[in-house]
Amino acid sequence: xxxxxxxxxxxxxxxxxxxxxxxxxxxxxxxxxxxxxxxxxxxxxxxxxxxxxxxxxxxxxxxxxxxxxxxxxxxxxxxxxxxxxxxxxxxxxxxxxxxxxxxxxxxxxxxxxxxxxxxxxxxxxxxxxxxxxxxxxxxxxxxxxxxxxxxxxxxxxxxxxxxxxxxxxxxxxxxxxxxxxxxxxxxxxxxxxxxxxxxxxxxxxxxxxxxxxxxxxxxxxxxxxxxxxxxxxxxxxxxxxxxxxxxxxxxxxxxxxxxxxxxxxxxxxxxxxxxxxxx
Numbered sequence: 001x002x003x004x005x006x007x008x009x010x011x012x013x014x015x016x017x018x019x020x021x022x023x024x025x026x027x028x029x030x031x032x033x034x035x036x037x038x039x040x041x042x043x044x045x046x047x048x049x050x051x052x053x054x055x056x057x058x059x060x061x062x063x064x065x066x067x068x069x070x071x072x073x074x075x076x077x078x079x080x081x082x083x084x085x086x087x088x089x090x091x092x093x094x095x096x097x098x099x100x101x102x103x104x105x106x107x108x109x110x111x112x113x114x115x116x117x118x119x120x121x122x123x124x125x126x127x128x129x130x131x132x133x134x135x136x137x138x139x140x141x142x143x144x145x146x147x148x149x150x151x152x153x154x155x156x157x158x159x160x161x162x163x164x165x166x167x168x169x170x171x172x173x174x175x176x177x178x179x180x181x182x183x184x185x186x187x188x189x190x191x192x193x194x195x196x197x198x199x200x201x202x203x204x205x206x207x208x209x210x211x212x213x214x215x216x217x218x219x220x221x222x223x224x225x226x227x228x229x230x231x232x233x234x235x236x237x238x239x240x241x242x243x244x245x246x247x248x249x250x251x252x253x254x255x256x257x258x259x260x261x262x263x264x265x266x267x268x269x270x271x272x273x274x275x276x277x278x279x
Contacts (some may be wrong), residue, residue, distance in 0.1 A: 023129025114146035158274035166248035177253035
């Protein structure tokens with residue numbers, strides 16, 4: 001399935017669940033998209049095998065946040081806590097999906113979290129996950145970083161709840177990858193949305209030509225377009241422009257020749273908005 005095909009035909013959405021605030025925001029967005037496309041929601045909870053292995057080390061201690069007292073970690077206690085987390089997120093998914101009359105499924109597994117997500121993503125069209133997990137802060141967590149770089153399908157990574165009909169920014173340089181990103185942005189836009197096109201061009205003439213291409217593609221659509229021109233694609237600059245434009249979602253063409261992995265990671269580290277990565 002090509003990138004453009006998968007954007008135009010979203011049938012199965014994988015949602016990574018861990019009961020963290022970012023994960024709950026991801027679930028809400030997954031439900032919104034599933035309603036729009038009448039897609040099936042597939043929830044997955046991964047028991048982190050590294051956490052359990054660490055707990056088995058004899059000198060590993062748990063330190064109380066308030067008391068600062070330490071105690072030996074009980075592996076069976078951690079396993080019970082993980083199962084309890086899995087039950088809570090499954091109940092949450094079931095409640096929301098049933099209210100929205102959506103098809104859904106859920107599974108809990110144990111292993112390395114990025115690897116388990118990659119395996120589950122193979123039969124889906126879009127994976128949605130929180131940016132930070134339980135680590136908190138704003139920097140991208142290790143799981144989201146791995147998914148961003150390695151996932152074989154479109155990935156939507158977010159930190160906060162995304163408002164329906166919120167403004168969207170898409171990076172466009174005329175490449176096939178950015179054309180797929182443009183298609184993806186159009187698909188998730190609402191008529192009331194403003195779509196900001198961030199054009200990457202070396203010269204004014206090239207920028208004008210790319211803008212004309214975009215305007216031609218949207219000629220029949222009732223979407224508000226706002227164009228911005230830049231000559232380079234530094235990740236932190238994209239984040240700043242998204243913030244200035246009030247955009248809640250940025251759509252990036254990850255296979256564009258101008259968009260290197262380090263820029264992708266920098267963008268995700270710096271972003272306060274949701275980021276849709278189009279392959």
